[in-house]
Amino acid sequence: MTQKIVLKSRPVGVPTPQNFETQTTEIAELTTGMVRLKAHTFSVDPYLRGRMSDAKSYIAPFAVGEPIIGGGVALVTESKAEGLKVGDYVLGMFPWQEEMVVNATGMQLVDPKIAPLSYYLGVLGMPGLTAYFGLLDIGKPHKGETVVVSGAAGAVGLVVGQIAKIKGCRVVGITGDLSKVDYLINELGFDAAVNYKTETNLAGALAAACPDGVDVYFDNVGGEISDAVISQINKASRIIICGQISMYNATSQPVGPRIQPTILKKSALMQGFIVNNYASQFPEGFKALAQWVGSGMLKYTNTTFHGFEKLPDAFIALFDGKNLGKMIVEV
Helix, strand or coil, X not given: CEEEEEECCCCCCCCCHHHEEEXXXXXXXXXXXXXXXXXXXXXXXXXXXXXXXXXXXXXXXXXXXXXXXXXXXXXXXXXXXXXCCCCCEEEEEEECECEEEEECCCCEXXXXXXXCHHHHHCCCCHHHHHHHHHXXXXXXXXXXXXXXXXXXXXXXXXXXXXXXXXXXXXXXXXXXXXXXXXXXXXXXXXXXXXXXXXXXCHHHHHHHXXXXXXXXXXXXXXXXXXXXXXXXXXXXXXXXXXXXXXXXXXXXXXXXXXXXXXXXXXXXXXXXXXXXXXHHHHHHHHXXXXXXXXXXXXXXXXXXXXXXXXXXXXXXXXXXXXCCEEEEEEC
């Protein structure tokens, strides 16, 4: 027997602990092609909020009464799958369950000797690849350009900013905490950072931080923050839509400035993307990210909750901005 966490009810607005339930469940029998796993570390990500709704999206919603499924690293404790043996660590999409028997298809071996296991959920995993492909393929930053990143101290944002610095850009981060401002500037080398929670005139603060305007905007947040950034864009700027966390818990569709006239007048590009669009290129992205991490050019950090039962708490904390870097739960 083992523990699992299921979606008890669909959240209305911000998720609460009452939307989740811990249950005891049996572990399936091991058959050919399957592995038995013991969960080591789970990733909690904002996109999971969308799957808790039954609204149509790019991925199917979670079923009420069934486990949440997310990225994780697990230890192989039994195997009937070719290429996987007891003692291996694997990366994959797993149910929120302490132990499980699952099909080995699609799992990726990871090596704790190359990098901490948590890095495979962060800078060397989905968030790092999201930053890499979104910025470089859509944003196409050039040396000397100004790159602005919202959600800059989050799992994706802090990688975006550092890659932009590697490419020779001026980088401005937007975050909601003074300690995060300090981290972005003094630890990661951002040129400036704006605390949107304390600025009474966000557009003015961004104009001061971006005296030459904005050439590339990596948008993780949306809402009023993005309205302020887009008011500062230059001609032929590129706007990358990665996430809209400010609106994930909205119960009605907010109305903001109509940005089409600005996009038109500035001959700007705005493009959304999902990281899996680049699945065939993941090895290229992983190689580049691993080289930058290994050389010390790319730094990373996690916010860690300890204990399987903390998964809902860690997920909910994302929407209060309590994470610096990747939010993870070590089981």
